[in-house]
Amino acid sequence: MSISFTLNGTPVSVDVDPEMPLLWVVRETQGLTGTKFGCGIAACGACTMHVDGQATRTCVLPVDAIEGADVRTIEDIGPETPSAVQAAWLSHQVPQCGYCQSGMIMAVEALLDEIPDPSDADIDAAITNICRCGTYDRIRAAVHTAARLRREA
Template identity: 60%
Template sequence: MDIDVNGTRRAVDCEAATPLLWVLRDHLNLTGTRFGCGIGACGACTVHMDGAAVRSCVLPVSAIADRRVTTIEALGAGDAHPLQRAWIELQVPQCGYCQSGMLMAAAALLAATPTPSDAQIDAAITNVCRCGTYPRIRAAIRLAAVSPVSAPSP
């Protein structure tokens, strides 16, 4: 089966029910997307499908045949995305495990809602951060919102 990942059509040889997460990590060697819970609850595996944030651990690869998938590897490719700059400036990560999924969820939010309220941030960012950096995450999203956000990645 062929899938579009980060703007490139890629052939993958796997069963249709294989979760997208494992196709990305094991077949395409895109290891920025993390495994957290395996049930779509924690958000460590968040990627974009046609620009929307989705949990790749519960999404069968067959569901993306005609869709575009964007991973953390493509966010800000060539130049840091405003969210990545804000994450660094405000020292958001502690352990960093959830950060790729958190950044992808935040990027989808800003693409849909360029200047979100705190309530909109809280509603959109349902990812789990075990270190509890939520106040810094919210502040970084607000900081990135005042920076020009690049068009969504391919």
């Protein structure tokens, strides 16, 4: 069965098991490996993409549930010049091992789309991804910086 959706602005059609989670469809059939596998039960957020603009954990999202949707991955953030979030991430030197950061950045991009100037409580509520290296303090600071960079842009 063929399932069609838009991936980073390009229409794609995949012929896979309809139950296959979007994460694996994107990683294995589309060759975009920036989005990571962490837990397989939507507990850690490493697999976060945007589905119709919403930050979505894709390791449990069957691909047939997103027929016709607009899917955006970390590879489409920037990519020519860093986004405000990426610039803030670099200026605060956020990543350590970096494995969770694609998911973090996608979650933060979506947060700032919805709440341009989030409070700490907004950040706490929206960004529930796990970072095992413990980069949380820099993430919080970088979210505020990114919000400012977006406003100034």
